[in-house]
Amino acid sequence: MRWRRCGEHGALLECESLEQAMAARAAVEAARPSDVVELVPGARTLLVEARPGSRALDEVRALVEDLTRPPATEIREITIEVVYDGEDLELVARDAGISTQEVVELHTGAEYTVAFTGFAPGFGYLTGLPEPLQQSRLDTSRTRVPAGSVGVAGEFTGIYPRESPGGWRLIGRSDTVLFDQHAERPSLLAPGDRVRFRSVR
Numbered sequence: 001m002r003w004r005r006c007g008e009h010g011a012l013l014e015c016e017s018l019e020q021a022m023a024a025r026a027a028v029e030a031a032r033p034s035d036v037v038e039l040v041p042g043a044r045t046l047l048v049e050a051r052p053g054s055r056a057l058d059e060v061r062a063l064v065e066d067l068t069r070p071p072a073t074e075i076r077e078i079t080i081e082v083v084y085d086g087e088d089l090e091l092v093a094r095d096a097g098i099s100t101q102e103v104v105e106l107h108t109g110a111e112y113t114v115a116f117t118g119f120a121p122g123f124g125y126l127t128g129l130p131e132p133l134q135q136s137r138l139d140t141s142r143t144r145v146p147a148g149s150v151g152v153a154g155e156f157t158g159i160y161p162r163e164s165p166g167g168w169r170l171i172g173r174s175d176t177v178l179f180d181q182h183a184e185r186p187s188l189l190a191p192g193d194r195v196r197f198r199s200v201r
Contacts, residue, residue: 003061006047009037011057013046013064018127018155021046022115024064025191033059041116041191043125076193080159081200082108082150086170088138092152096132103171104199106130112157112195117187122161122179124189129157141167148173150197 001024002014015021025041028048035054040047046064050056084104093100112126129152137153142165145151149160151168160166161178178188189195 001064007049009052009057010047010049011060013048015044015046018043018115020044022113022127022191023067025116027063027067028060029192031059031063033063036060042118043116076190077196078188078193079196079198080174080176082172082174082197083201084150084172084199086150086172088151088169089171092133092135092169092171095135098132103133106133107152107157107171108197108199110196112197114189114191114193114195115156116191117189120161120164120179121181122187122189124158124178124187124193124195125156126158126195127155129155133157135169137167138169141165145170146173148175150174 001020004012004014006012013024015024021041021044024046025039028036028039033056035051035056036048037051038049048057048060089100089103093103096103110128110130112128114124115127117124133152134155135152145160145164145166147160147162149170150172151158151170153168159174159178180186
């Protein structure tokens with residue numbers, strides 16, 4: 001792991017892997033240092049912003065440097081219903097060398113963890129995607145991906161919370177509301193949450 005100063009009151013932890021970054025975030029959230037203002041997890045980074053004049057960055061550094069395994073924390077489990085009729089379902093099946101039904105079975109049979117959020121409010125990057133479904137993004141991104149579209153790209157799967165451009169391979173769609181700015185908890189998904197998908201017609 002490598003630390004870099006980021007502004008006057010922040011630091012960026014650069015990790016060797018997604019798993020290490022997730023473990024670091026979990027450790028800091030479990031310890032809840034009072035002077036940590038914000039945590040922003042990424043695929044292989046963790047940005048920490050501290051209260052001015054505090055020693056929170058030193059506390060966080062000590063936490064993650066002593067980290068041997070992620071702390072035990074209470075985990076939320078979320079099930080999301082999906083209609084598997086995406087534009088790229090046959091493409092994903094063909095590149096994986098399996099049937100479209102097997103794509104659905106693989107996608108619904110796995111348990112996923114929200115590694116981090118970003119791209120758009122409510123968009124969670126979910127790890128745990130079975131290896132045959134770990135495929136590259138489209139060569140050319142779409143200018144319009146409908147809200148609720150379920151896609152795969154690289155090691156991640158995710159759901160577009162609103163209409164936007166995007167280059168992920170689309171395998172289905174969901175009516176689940178992922179972001180509601182008026183809700184007490186605006187984003188349905190948060191880092192560390194466990195997610196399963198259920199096929200519906």
